[in-house]
Amino acid sequence: MHKLKDKSFIFGMYLLDEMKHRINLLIFLSAIALVVLSVVQCYLVKTTYDYKVAQFHSEIKNEIAFITNDYSDIDSTIVNKKEHLYKQLAENYIHDKKTKSDIKTALLQNEFRGELTRKLQQKFNREIPNFSIDFAIVLNKFIIYNSSKKADTIFSEKPFIKNKLYGNLASLDNAFLVRNYVGTTNGTAQMQDYNLLTEDSMYVSVIDWEMIILKRMSMILFLSLLSILTLITLFVIAIKALIKQKKVSDIKTDFINNITHELKTPLTTLAISTKILERKDIRDNEIHFNSILNTISRQNNRLQSLIDQVLANSLDENEMEMQKEKIITESFLNAIIEDFKIAYPKVKIETHFGTNETTLVLDKFHLTTAILNVLENAVKYGSKTIIIKTTLNQNQFNLSIQDDGIGISKSKHSLLFDKFYRVEQGNLHNSKGLGLGLYYVNQIIKAHQGTIAVISDLGKGAKFYISFPLS
Secondary structure, three states: OHHHHHHHHHHHHHHHHHHHHHHHHHHHHHHHHHHHHHHHHHHHHHHHHHHHHHHHHHHHHHHHHHHOOOHHHOOHHHHHHHHHHHHHHHHHHHHOHHHHHHHHHHHHOOOOHHHHHHHHHHHHHHHOOOOOEEEEEEEEEEEEEEOOOOOEEEEEOOOOHHHEEEEOOOOOOOOEEEEEEEEEEEEEEOOEEEEEEEEEEEEEEEOOHHHHHHHHOHHHHHHHHHHHHHHHHHHHHHHHHHHHHHHHHHHHHHHHHHHHHHHHHHHHHHHHHHHHHOOHHHHHOHHHHHHHHHHHHHHHHHHHHHHHHHHHOOOOOOOOOOOEEEEEHHHHHHHHHHHHHHHOOOOEEEEEEOOOOOEEEEEHHHHHHHHHHHHHHHHHOOOOEEEEEEEEEOOEEEEEEEEOOOOOOHHHHHHOOOOOOOOOEOOEOOOOOOOOHHHHHHHHHHHOOOEEEEEEOOOOOEEEEEEEEOO
16 A cells, blocks of 8 residues: 555656656746847837938938038128138148147137028028927048149048037037038139138037937837737746746545545455455454444445545536535534534533524525534644634624634645645645545535635634625
8 A cells, every 4th residue: 555655746846857858948048038038029129210310310401412412592792701711721722831730729729600500500400390309510631733743641540520610519419410512622722723622511510409200100119019918028027927837746646545545445444344344253253343344334425525526516606416404504504513512522622602593594505514524624634722702793703713723825825725725734634635625625615605714824723714794
């Protein structure tokens, strides 16, 4: 018998470990899939964002390029001053090479910079009213070409904000290039023809451009966020389902081990008793014969009780057949308590009935079994004293059963009335049983439209509250 029990336990543990391994693998793979999908989603959002930025820049470039294609429509006088300054500086340099170092200073400190900045800003505000734009035109090149000599580069640098000719932009860090403007001027100095080439670049910065892009992407961002949240929600639901499945598997494995153990004991006793009855000396001894028959009868009843308990607890409370009748609740409880005292004479029972002659419509058979299950459960887990109280409150009949047993951890309260669940002591189930008692109690109470709750903590006993509506 012990070998069979060990094999059953080992098989149960094998199934449990296999289920844990599969669940851990599924969780790991699901987590990887979630991360990969999230990364892909973020990549798609980033790609869309970059595309929207490029599209926005192109839109602004086209608008501003059209506005600044020709400065003459802004103020021809200023344009003439600008071209005259460029020509004068070029001719000064041809006359005197020493003026090369002064050309850059003269260009950047031109007299038309403030006026041209103001007029360009007004034109931007008028032509592109939906955007608030800062801009800067920076000088890149100032090169003189002579017919008899090679090109003479007076000035050539990469675009820097310090080389700003005009505009109100303070930095090029958050600005983008709109256009490069190349200008040429022809002239004669010291009987020599020359060509002047200048190049400047326009940079603009749209105030709050990031918010503009995000607004244009609002639907995409919303759908992306929704999809990621959906993935995370589905992942959490799947993980919870897997964990729940694991708990169910653990409970079922535990139930199989316990039902195997519970059934083996009466079966073994029946087998041994049957072998004994085959002996002639036992059959000839009436006392021994009757004793063996009584043993067989008790074990048969034990087997039948186990089977009935499993079958009864396979039903939902709505499927149970209730044979309800009017009963005096206090007398009904006293009868249950007296029967319980006979079975457990060493357990002290205290009653404090705050009610008198309360009539309820109940199923005596099922409710007796339910209350006895609560009392026997208290004894099973170490109780020596049980206190039973009744009260009436808000059209409810309240019954409390308090014990001084080992108690129940608060983290286990939500599992207490689950099918097959049994309170653990440490990591072991030291108490025998199928884990159906409190589940059965809960089903019976529900079938009477009542409620049951528990207040307990580990090492401090447990107190069950049962309430029934008054008829």
